[in-house]
Amino acid sequence: MRNKVRNKAGKPNARGAHGHAQRGQHRSSPRRASQLWIYGRHPVTAALANPARRFHQLVLTREAKEALGARIPHGAPNPKLAGAQEITALLPEGATHQGFAALAEPLPLVAIEDALGRLADAPKACLLVLDQVTDPRNIGAILRSAAALDAAAVIVPDRRSPLETAVLAKAASGALETVDLVRVTNIARALDVLKGAGFWCIGLDAAAPLTLADTDLSGRITLVLGSEGRGLRRLVAKSCDSLAALPMGGPMESLNVSAAAAIALYEAAIQRNDR
Numbered sequence: 001m002r003n004k005v006r007n008k009a010g011k012p013n014a015r016g017a018h019g020h021a022q023r024g025q026h027r028s029s030p031r032r033a034s035q036l037w038i039y040g041r042h043p044v045t046a047a048l049a050n051p052a053r054r055f056h057q058l059v060l061t062r063e064a065k066e067a068l069g070a071r072i073p074h075g076a077p078n079p080k081l082a083g084a085q086e087i088t089a090l091l092p093e094g095a096t097h098q099g100f101a102a103l104a105e106p107l108p109l110v111a112i113e114d115a116l117g118r119l120a121d122a123p124k125a126c127l128l129v130l131d132q133v134t135d136p137r138n139i140g141a142i143l144r145s146a147a148a149l150d151a152a153a154v155i156v157p158d159r160r161s162p163l164e165t166a167v168l169a170k171a172a173s174g175a176l177e178t179v180d181l182v183r184v185t186n187i188a189r190a191l192d193v194l195k196g197a198g199f200w201c202i203g204l205d206a207a208a209p210l211t212l213a214d215t216d217l218s219g220r221i222t223l224v225l226g227s228e229g230r231g232l233r234r235l236v237a238k239s240c241d242s243l244a245a246l247p248m249g250g251p252m253e254s255l256n257v258s259a260a261a262a263i264a265l266y267e268a269a270i271q272r273n274d275r
Helices: 041-048 062-071 084-090 112-117 136-148 166-172 187-196 234-239 257-274
Strands: 036-039 055-060 100-104 125-131 153-157 180-184 200-204 220-226 242-244
Touching: 036 041, 036 166, 041 055, 041 062, 041 100, 041 166, 055 062, 055 084, 112 153, 112 180, 112 187, 125 136, 125 187, 125 257, 136 153, 136 166, 136 257, 153 187, 180 187, 187 200, 187 220, 187 234, 200 234, 220 234, 220 257
Parallel strands: 125 153, 125 220, 153 180, 200 220, 200 242
Antiparallel strands: 036 100, 055 100
């Protein structure tokens, strides 16, 4: 039988489901680029299906245009046909574009209040908080796992976290268009906001006495992951309601943060569906 995580009073978490988020948890960053290239079949197709995305150019090979067919929405720029080498020249070095490229504006910033508002009546929901994860490929891969395993949002600090870039969008493989990427000024304060909205915040820590499988993940939960090597910062770990470990066997002592996120999201999805 799984052990239910309890609060300091020994009772199950009874926070209200309609806590009010504090204002000032998000702000636009002066580092945000005005445009970025999105490339690859899945990222471009997903971006075209997202009404919030604004485009400046759409560059396709003839084969890519035929593959898209009627999925080019009204209002998107007329596609420019180009050869594969021409598209390669437009993109970052090493970009694998499959004949699909779009020059677009970054998505509008999502406020933590808006992300929580969409979940106000959800008795079961999963969020991810990333504490100083700096590799855009890792964040993109985590967004992809979040989309596959039904997490509603990924929350990152405004500083020391990569912006929306071509590399991040490619690694997300379209998930950037469907999962909220929320930026906050302070992770510890954001966790307090999430607690006020009825979320139980669980930090992943290899030294925790309980494993994630022994923790109740069936309700409104937030999984908090730290950077590779350093893990969670002390104040962030202290701000979590509980800590849990991923059991490790064999010679490996740790996992890539995107792999750890996928495992944690999978365990949470199993529990949500079982209860």
